[in-house]
Amino acid sequence: xxxxxxxxxxxxxxxxxxxxxxxxxxxxxxxxxxxxxxxxxxxxxxxxxxxxxxxxxxxxxxxxxxxxxxxxxxxxxxxxxxxxxxxxxxxxxxxxxxxxxxxxxxxxxxxxxxxxxxxxxxxxxxxxxxxxxxxxxxxxxxxxxxxxxxxxxxxxxxxxxxxxxxxxxxxxxxxxxxxxxxxxxxxxxxxxxxxxxxxxxxxxxxxxxxxxxxxxxxxxxxxxxxxxxxxxxxxxxxxxxxxxxxxxxxxxxxxxxxxxxxxxxxxxxxxxxxxxxxxxxxxxxxxxxxxxxxxxxxxxxxxxxxxxxxxxxxxxxxxxxxxxxxxxxxxxxxxxxxxxxxxxxxxxxxxxxxxxxxxxxxxxxxxxxxxxxxxxxxxxxxxxxxxxxxxxxxxxxxxxxxxxxxxxxxxxxxxxxxxxxxxxxxxxxxxxxxxxxxxxxxxxxxxxxxxxxxxxxxxxxxxxxxxxxxxxxxxxxxxxxxxxxxxxxxxxxxxxxxxxxxxxxxxxxxxxxxxxxxxxxxxxxxxxxxxxxxxxxxxxxxxxxxxxxxxxxxxxxxxxxxxxxxxxxxxxxxxxxxxxxxxxxxxxxxxxxxxxxxxxxxxxxxxxxxxxxxxxxxxxxxxxxxxxxxxxxxxxxxxxxxxxxxxxxxxxxxxxxxxxxxxxxxxxxxxxxxxxxxxxxxxxxxxxxxxxxxxxxxxxxxxxxxxxxxxxxxxxxxxxxxxxxxxxxxxxxxxxxxxxxxxxxxxxxxxxxxxxxxxxxxxxxxxxxxxxxxxxxxxxxxxxxxxxxxxxxxxxxxxxxxxxxxxxxxxxxxxxxx
Numbered sequence: 001x002x003x004x005x006x007x008x009x010x011x012x013x014x015x016x017x018x019x020x021x022x023x024x025x026x027x028x029x030x031x032x033x034x035x036x037x038x039x040x041x042x043x044x045x046x047x048x049x050x051x052x053x054x055x056x057x058x059x060x061x062x063x064x065x066x067x068x069x070x071x072x073x074x075x076x077x078x079x080x081x082x083x084x085x086x087x088x089x090x091x092x093x094x095x096x097x098x099x100x101x102x103x104x105x106x107x108x109x110x111x112x113x114x115x116x117x118x119x120x121x122x123x124x125x126x127x128x129x130x131x132x133x134x135x136x137x138x139x140x141x142x143x144x145x146x147x148x149x150x151x152x153x154x155x156x157x158x159x160x161x162x163x164x165x166x167x168x169x170x171x172x173x174x175x176x177x178x179x180x181x182x183x184x185x186x187x188x189x190x191x192x193x194x195x196x197x198x199x200x201x202x203x204x205x206x207x208x209x210x211x212x213x214x215x216x217x218x219x220x221x222x223x224x225x226x227x228x229x230x231x232x233x234x235x236x237x238x239x240x241x242x243x244x245x246x247x248x249x250x251x252x253x254x255x256x257x258x259x260x261x262x263x264x265x266x267x268x269x270x271x272x273x274x275x276x277x278x279x280x281x282x283x284x285x286x287x288x289x290x291x292x293x294x295x296x297x298x299x300x301x302x303x304x305x306x307x308x309x310x311x312x313x314x315x316x317x318x319x320x321x322x323x324x325x326x327x328x329x330x331x332x333x334x335x336x337x338x339x340x341x342x343x344x345x346x347x348x349x350x351x352x353x354x355x356x357x358x359x360x361x362x363x364x365x366x367x368x369x370x371x372x373x374x375x376x377x378x379x380x381x382x383x384x385x386x387x388x389x390x391x392x393x394x395x396x397x398x399x400x401x402x403x404x405x406x407x408x409x410x411x412x413x414x415x416x417x418x419x420x421x422x423x424x425x426x427x428x429x430x431x432x433x434x435x436x437x438x439x440x441x442x443x444x445x446x447x448x449x450x451x452x453x454x455x456x457x458x459x460x461x462x463x464x465x466x467x468x469x470x471x472x473x474x475x476x477x478x479x480x481x482x483x484x485x486x487x488x489x490x491x492x493x494x495x496x497x498x499x500x501x502x503x504x505x506x507x508x509x510x511x512x513x514x515x516x517x518x519x520x521x522x523x524x525x526x527x528x529x530x531x532x533x534x535x536x537x538x539x540x541x542x543x544x545x546x547x548x549x550x551x552x553x554x555x556x557x558x559x560x561x562x563x564x565x566x567x568x569x570x571x572x573x574x575x576x577x578x579x580x581x582x583x584x585x586x587x588x589x590x591x592x593x594x595x596x597x598x599x600x601x602x603x604x605x606x607x608x609x610x611x612x613x614x615x616x617x618x619x620x621x622x623x624x625x626x627x628x629x630x631x632x633x634x635x636x637x638x639x640x641x642x643x644x645x646x647x648x649x650x651x652x653x654x655x656x657x658x659x660x661x662x663x664x665x666x667x668x669x670x671x672x673x674x675x676x677x678x679x680x681x682x683x684x685x686x687x688x689x690x691x692x693x694x695x696x697x698x699x700x701x702x703x704x705x706x707x708x709x710x711x712x713x714x715x716x717x718x719x720x721x722x723x724x725x726x727x728x729x730x731x732x733x734x735x736x737x738x739x740x741x742x743x744x745x746x747x748x749x750x751x752x753x754x755x756x757x758x759x760x761x762x763x764x765x766x767x768x769x770x771x772x773x774x775x776x777x778x779x780x781x782x783x784x785x786x787x788x789x790x791x792x793x794x795x796x797x798x799x800x801x802x803x804x805x806x807x808x809x810x811x812x813x814x815x816x817x818x
Contacts, residue, residue, distance in 0.1 A: 018080045027051045043096035046152040046291040057288045058087035064141035091289045129299035135162045148265040153292030156346020159268040176209050176604045178217045181570040182224040184637035185563040188238040194575040208261035222269040223276045240283045275636030311358045322403045329399050341632045342642050353378045359437040369411040377422045386647035423477045428510045446473045457509045469660035479507040482646040483619040490621045494650025497711025500623040508548035517550045526560050540614040552623035562638050569640035572615025658685040665717045688713045
C-alpha cells in the first residue's frame with residue numbers, strides 16, 4: 001500500500017487494522033451514501049473522485065506523514081486520521097465535511113463537541129488563519145514526497161495567494177518556480193514553449209532545470225482551456241503525457257522524444273462552470289486533490305482587522321465588521337447574470353478595500369469621521385463602480401448608509417456627503433512634493449486641479465478638447481486611484497465616445513506615467529504584438545519607467561492578443577516572450593542591479609527580479625464596449641480581465657454632463673445669438689434624451705436595440721454646428737448675390753434716367769427739325785404747284801434745281817433724329 005519497501009512488521013499490522021477499521025466504511029459513506037447500513041445522501045466532492053483515487057491519495061499522505069519508524073500505535077493512528085482527512089475528506093464540499101468529520105470521530109471514539117480555540121494540524125505553525133495554514137501544510141507534505149497536488153475551490157478563496165506564498169518561501173538553492181496561467185486560448189504549444197524555456201539540455205534527449213535543482217510548475221486556472229471537437233483540452237492532454245511518461249515530443253520535423261527530469265506540479269482551479277470546464281478524470285487521478293473552502297467569517301475578520309490594526313487601531317474592528325457585512329449583503333443580493341456577468345465578488349475585492357484604507361496618511365486622517373468617510377469611498381470604488389444600473393447602485397448606497405447609521409451614527413451627515421472624491425493629485429504638477437491621498441471635498445476643487453493638469457498636458461501632447469463635467473471628474477479620479485495602486489489595472493466599460501481613452505490618458509499624465517499603445521497596421525499579427533510587448537518590457541524593466549498600457553477593443557485584431565493580456569494581468573509577464581539570446585542580453589544588463597537588491601547570482605533569480613520589477617512598473621488599462629456578447633465571452637474566456645482589474649462601468653451621460661458639453665461647444669459660437677444659447681442647449685439635451693427613451697420603447701416593442709452613445713451626441717452637436725455654418729455661409733452668399741442684383745438695377749436706373757434725359761433733349765431737336773422740314777415741304781409743294789402752272793421749261797428746271805438743293809436740310813434733320 002505504501003511506497004516504503006520495508007515497513008516494520010508491527011507498523012504494517014497497525015496500518016492494516018486501521019485501514020480495515022476506517023476506509024471501507026468511509027468509502028461507503030462518501031461514494032454510496034450508506035451510513036451504518038442505512039441509505040442516505042451521497043457526499044458531494046468538488047471534482048469527481050473514485051474510491052481508488054481517494055485510497056491512492058491516502059497512501060501518498062501516509063508516505064508524507066510516516067517518516068522513520070513509528071512504533072507507538074496511538075501516534076500511528078493519529079497520523080492515519082490526519083491522512084484520512086487529507087485524502088478521503090480533502091475533496092468534500094463544506095456540508096459533506098461536517099458529516100465525514102462526524103463519522104470519523106464516531107469510529108475513533110473522539111469527542112464531537114466543538115471546542116474553543118483552534119487546533120493545529122501536525123507540522124502547523126500559527127499564522128493568520130486555520131485555512132491558509134492547513135493548505136500550506138498540505139502543499140509542504142506533497143512537495144516533500146514529490147507528489148503532484150491540485151487545489152480546487154471557488155474564485156477568491158486564496159488558492160493562488162496561498163500557493164504563491166508557499167512557493168516564494170521555498171529554498172531558492174533547491175527549487176525554481178514557474179507560474180503558468182491558463183485561459184480558454186491556452187494551447188499545448190504555449191505550455192510546451194513555456195516549459196522548454198525554463199529547462200536546459202543535460203544529455204542528448206534529456207532536459208531539466210540546472211543540476212541540483214527542481215522545477216516546480218504552478219498551473220493556475222487549470223480547467224480554463226477550451227474543449228476541442230474531440231472532447232479534449234489540448235494543454236491537459238500534453239501534461240497528462242508528461243506526468244505519466246515523463247517525456248514530450250519535439251514540435252519540429254523530427255518529432256524527437258524529450259525526457260524532462262526533476263519536475264514538480266502544483267495546480268489550482270475553480271469549480272466547473274462559467275467558462276471553466278470539466279477536466280479529464282484520468283488526469284485528475286494523477287494529483288492529490290484538496291478542496292479549499294471559503295474562509296469562515298472569523299478567519300476573515302482576523303485577517304482584515306489585523307491589516308487595519310497595523311495602520312489605525314481606533315476603528316479597525318468596526319470597519320472590518322462593516323466591510324464583511326456589506327460584502328455578505330452584496331454577494332446575496334447582486335448575483336451574476338448574463339447581463340451582469342462581472343458581478344463576481346470575492347476575497348480579492350475585500351483586499352482592494354483594505355488596500356485603499358492603508359493608503360491614508362496619519363496627517364490627513366486624524367478623526368474617526370475621516371476614516372469612515374474614506375472607508376465609504378473605498379467600498380464604493382470596489383463594489384459600486386462596476387454596477388450597470390441605478391437600481392443596483394442605490395442598493396449598495398443604502399447598505400452603506402445603514403451600516404454607517406448603525407455603527408457611526410454621530411458622523412452620518414459628514415460621511416454620506418456627496419460628492420466623494422479621493423486622490424493624491426493635488427501636487428501632481430509639483431514632482432518634488434510628496435503625494436498624499438486625501439479628500440478633495442467638491443467638484444469645483446477637483447475641476448480646478450484637473451483643468452490646470454489638462455492645460456499642462458495640452459502643451460506637451462496632442463491637444464485634447466475635454467469638458468470636465470462632474471461625471472467625467474468622478475471617472476477620472478477612479479481611474480487615477482486604480483493605477484496609482486501597486487499592480488493596479490483597470491477595466492473601463494462604456495459605449496463609444498464615453499471618454500474612456502481621453503480620461504485614461506489624462507489620469508496617466510496626472511500619475512506621472514508614460515502611455516504605451518500599439519499602432520495597428522495592415523497585416524498586424526500576434527508576432528507584431530509580441531515585438532511591441534518586448535519594447536514595452538524593456539522600458540519597464542531596464543529603463544525603469546512606469547507605464548500605463550492602454551489597450552482597447554479596437555486593438556483586438558486577433559483574440560489571441562487577449563491571451564497575452566491575460567498573462568500580463570495575472571503573472572505580470574508574457575510567457576516565453578524573449579528568445580534565449582535576447583533573454584541573455586536582458587540578464588546581462590540588469591544583473592548588477594539585481595545583485596545590489598540582494599538577489600542571488602543564478603539566472604533564474606535575476607530573471608525573476610526583472611519580471612517583478614516590470615510587473616510593478618506596469619499598469620494595464622483596458623477600454624471595452626459593453627455592446628453585444630463580445631465582452632461577456634472575453635471575460636469568461638480570460639478570467640484575469642475581471643479578477644485582476646478594478647472595473648469602472650461608464651453609465652449614460654447625466655443631464656448635467658450633456659448640458660455642460662453642449663454649452664462648451666455651442667456657447668462660444670458667434671453665429672448663435674446670446675439670448676438663444678440657453679434654449680438651444682436645453683433643446684439639444686432634450687433631443688438626445690428623448691432618443692434614448694424611444695430606443696427603450698423600440699427594444700420593448702420590436703426586440704431590436706438602438707444604442708444612443710455620447711459619440712452620437714457629439715456628432716449631433718458637431719453636425720448642427722457644421723450645418724449652421726454651411727447655412728449661414730449660404731445665406732450670406734445669397735444676400736451678397738441679392739445686393740449685387742440690386743446694385744445692377746440701381747446702375748441701370750441711373751443709366752436709363754440719363755438716356756431718358758438725352759431722349760427728351762433729342763425730342764425737342766427733332767420737333768424743331770420736323771417743323772422746319774414740314775414748312776420746307778409745304779414751301780416746295782407751293783413752289784411745285786406754281787411751277788407747273790408756269791409757261792416754260794427753263795423756269796421749271798430752275799425750280800427743279802432749287803428743289804434738289806432744298807431737300808438736303810430735310811434729310812439731315814431726319815438723320816439727326818435717328
